[in-house]
Amino acid sequence: MTPQPPYCPNGPHGPQFPALWKDTSLTGPNTPERWRWFCNGCGTYWEPTPEQKARFT
Numbered sequence: 001m002t003p004q005p006p007y008c009p010n011g012p013h014g015p016q017f018p019a020l021w022k023d024t025s026l027t028g029p030n031t032p033e034r035w036r037w038f039c040n041g042c043g044t045y046w047e048p049t050p051e052q053k054a055r056f057t
């Protein structure tokens, strides 16, 4: 079962932006943990918590 991404701390932004997007543009073969959350609603990047990194990486 895929875990549900968290909601934006600045939200809610409306039904078209229900949750944060996992941005993997910084990751590579040797750095799979360097992803960030991105909110399309307010254009903000969020650093994942250690618990979120363990669950979503």
Ligand SMILES: [Zn+2]
Pocket (backbone or CB within 6 Å): 008, 009, 010, 011, 013, 039, 040, 041, 042, 043, 044
């Ligand atoms: Zn937001």
